[in-house]
Amino acid sequence: MLSAFARAFRTPDLRKKILFTLAIIAIYRLGAHVPTPGISYAAVQECVANAQANTGFLGLANLFSGGALLTLSVFALGIMPYITASIIVQLLTVVIPRFETLKKEGQAGQQKMTQYTRYLTIGLAVLQSSTLITFAQNPSQLFGNPSCTNILVDDSMITILIMVLTMTAGTGMVMWLGELLTDKGVGNGMSILIFTSIVSSFPGALWGIRRTNGWMTFLIVVLLGLLIIAAVVFVEQSTRRIPVQYAKRMVGRQMYGGTSTYIPIKVNMANVIPVIFASSLLALPAMVAQFNQNPTGRSPGWVGFIQNHLVDPGKPVYMVVYTVLILFFTFFYVSITFNPEEVADNMKRYGGFIPGIRAGKPTAEYLQYVLTRITVPGAIYLALISLIPLIAIASINADMNFPFGGTSIIIMVGVGLETVKQIEAQLHQRQYEGFLR
Secondary structure, eight states, rough: HHHHHHHHSSSSSHHHHHHHHHHHHHHHHTTTSSOTTTTTTTHHHHHTTTTOOOOSSHHHHHHTTTTTTTTTBTTTSTHHHHHHHHHHHHHHHOOOOHHHHHHHHTTTHHHHHHHHHHHHHHHHHHHHHHHHHHTTTSHHHHHOTTTTTOBBSSOSSSHHHHHHHHHHHHHHHHHHHHHHHHHSSSSSSHHHHHHHHHTTTTTHHHHHHHHHHHHHHHHHHHHHHHHHHHHHHHHHEEEEEEEEEEEEEEETEEEEEOOOEEEEEEETTTTTTHHHHHHHHHHHHHHHHHTOOOSOOOOOOHHHHHHSEEEEEETTHHHHHHHHHHHHHHHHHHHOOOEEEEHHHHHTTEEEOTTOOOTTTHHHHHHHHHHHHHHHHHHHHHHHHHHHHHHHHHTTTTTTTSSSSHHHHHHHHHHHHHHHHHHHHHHHHHHOSSOOO
């Protein structure tokens, strides 16, 4: 591996791409520490130091922003609006015929879909920045600490508008940096930025474990983290290969087909999308209950139930609902992104068939059968990985942010493997080493 990195830096154009990627990462991390105008930096740092662990949607958004969300920096929203916009546009392709037509138009349609995603990202950035500033006016809700107050220097309308504009512009810049990184750097730009945000929180989380629980717990957590990473790598690389045979056919004087290939179906086809859906959906009841809480203490019964069972991630009811939502959204998202009937029709159109399976409807039924069998262990795996930080926080220390587990490990492993594969592919294009050296 070290020799591969050395060869990468000895290749001039690949070295430029790697250095450009590192420069974009440095700019992104710098923007995550620049405070938004109108925010008291000293008060925010004091609130962050005493903030309670949050594993809900707010904690997920803070994780994707590299801790910039709670510090209310210029890049406070990070890449989260773009992720949400991409998911919404992808789901709308099933509902809106116009989007489905654009998806089938190839490169031109994809550019149009990307443009719609950008517009929706800016709209979501305005909405999310306004919501974040509303929470900042009552920082005890944002940081989970009643003693945290007065982090806004000025709460006038002009200052709030400037803050919304600054955070929205920061989101636009993050989106531009990600696309620039995709074009001129190494790997997928948005994935690299998310990877950077998650990795940046690891040293502080690990050191917090050592400071709170001692060296023995720290070493156990590191060892457990390595085992979890190995298990995630194994599952993320696992695929079910369905063989496909293409019959020979004559087109003019040319012979086409006669080749064998396969359809790869990953065990975890949904990636981390179900976890994002489940976290965001679980955040809604807590938000509604918070707005319906009676200051005199006589709140409705459903408000008390939500606050007692669906706010604290360590509660058994929260874990059960969280697991059920992840399982449901895994099957829902896989059914949207992979259409067995469409795949079977494309295979039949080009003369392809699965050995032993008739083309057409039997092929679609066979693909649906395999997809269901693969999605069940994938959904269970995703739920177990997502429950690791909740169980650790509940059992070890309620104020500790457990770094190994949930979306962080899945994203880190996935992005890391994909980036290494792209670097190796570019190395093979320039310095191919065959069997005989």
